[in-house]
Amino acid sequence: MSQTIFYILASLSIISALFVVFSKIPIYSVLWLIVCFFTIAGHYVMLNAQFMAIVHIIVYAGAIMVLFLFTVMLLNLNKESEPHKRTYLKFAAILSAGVLFLTLLAAFKSTNLTPYQLPEVNEVGYIQNVGIKLFTDYLLPFEISSILFLSAMIGAVVLAKKEK
Amino acid sequence: MNQITITHILFVSTALFFIGMYGLFTRRNMITMLMSVELILNSVNINFVAFNKYLYPQNLDGIFFTIFIITIAAAEAAVAISIIINLYRSHQSIDVDDASEMKY
Numbered sequence: 001m002s003q004t005i006f007y008i009l010a011s012l013s014i015i016s017a018l019f020v021v022f023s024k025i026p027i028y029s030v031l032w033l034i035v036c037f038f039t040i041a042g043h044y045v046m047l048n049a050q051f052m053a054i055v056h057i058i059v060y061a062g063a064i065m066v067l068f069l070f071t072v073m074l075l076n077l078n079k080e081s082e083p084h085k086r087t088y089l090k091f092a093a094i095l096s097a098g099v100l101f102l103t104l105l106a107a108f109k110s111t112n113l114t115p116y117q118l119p120e121v122n123e124v125g126y127i128q129n130v131g132i133k134l135f136t137d138y139l140l141p142f143e144i145s146s147i148l149f150l151s152a153m154i155g156a157v158v159l160a161k162k163e164k
Numbered sequence: 165m166n167q168i169t170i171t172h173i174l175f176v177s178t179a180l181f182f183i184g185m186y187g188l189f190t191r192r193n194m195i196t197m198l199m200s201v202e203l204i205l206n207s208v209n210i211n212f213v214a215f216n217k218y219l220y221p222q223n224l225d226g227i228f229f230t231i232f233i234i235t236i237a238a239a240e241a242a243v244a245i246s247i248i249i250n251l252y253r254s255h256q257s258i259d260v261d262d263a264s265e266m267k268y
Contacts, residue, residue, distance in 0.1 A: 006168050010176045017180050017203055021187035026195050033199050036180075040206050043176070046168070047217045052230055056209075059234050064202070064241045071245050072195060075252050093189030101182040108174050130224060138228050145235045152239035160246040162253075 006046055013039035026077045030068050037061050051127050173214040180207035194248050194258040198241065205237050 016039065019032040037060045044053035134142060184203030191197055209230045216226025248258055255262050 003168060006172065010172070013176060014179050014183070017183045020199060020203065021183055021191070021196075026193055029196055029199060033202065036203070037206070040210060043173070043210055044213055047173070047213050049213050049217070049227060049230075052209075052213060052227060055231065055234060059238055060202075060206075064238060067241060067245055068195065068199065071248065075195075075249070075258065077193070077195070077258070090190050093186050097182040097186040097189070100185075101178060104178050105175065108171050108178070130227060133224050134228065134231075141228075141232055145232060148236065148239055152243050156242045156246040159243070160249050 002046065009039050009042045009046065013043070026072050027069070030065060030072055034061050034065050037065070051130055170214055170218040173210060177207040177210040177214070180210070192259050192261055194251070194260055197260070198244050198248070202237065202241070205233060209233055
């Protein structure tokens with residue numbers, strides 16, 4: 001049962017990622033990227049990380065993708081305006097991406113990654129565990145990321161401000 | 165549940181990574197390039213969560229790496245989009261080949 005769900009999710013995410021890269025109109029690629037993010041959230045649920053799935057949907061599909069959609073509409077990119085890129089660059093991209101992909105796949109197939117069969121974490125206090133660990137062991141990165149957000153906000157405002 | 169080995173998930177994330185890499189190489193539209201970068205970051209996130217679940221299910225460190233990657237991705241998207249808007253304002257296009265003043 002879970003295997004079929006996994007295969008459906010995996011094929012959906014790969015197909016939607018391909019549509020993101022290959023569709024010529026930017027707004028279609030934004031919409032396909034939202035589909036891809038939902039399937040990735042499904043992968044998180046399958047991997048027993050429900051909290052990550054929720055955070056992923058809220059942050060990516062809710063915030064970042066809305067930002068992308070607004071930008072695409074604001075810049076009026078709703079048309080097919082992209083001329084062809086030079087063919088040697090396309091060839092180089094296919095070659096490098098494909099060869100690296102095949103190499104990594106061969107490596108995964110030949111290594112024998114046997115997972116430990118440890119007992120599952122107690123599911124009930126999962127979010128509680130995340131919160132406790134976030135505010136004790138990971139307190140410094142947490143605070144630093146708040147400073148990062150502040151600087152990103154100021155930087156975005158300064159960069160997008162109209163020059164006089 | 166344990167029918168799915170970690171190799172399957174690594175296959176999916178590797179495929180997503182290289183689709184994003186291909187998009188980053190071949191597209192000229194800056195917004196689509198940024199979306200390819202988001203695909204790459206998401207494939208890394210899947211890897212972190214998968215390794216956390218299969219190898220160290222008693223720890224939560226992979227989850228925290230994923231949380232901080234999502235945080236940085238959000239900040240990065242905001243700054244990059246403001247740069248794109250600024251570029252559009254000065255060049256009237258977001259084609260990367262049009263912004264070549266600093267190339268030489």
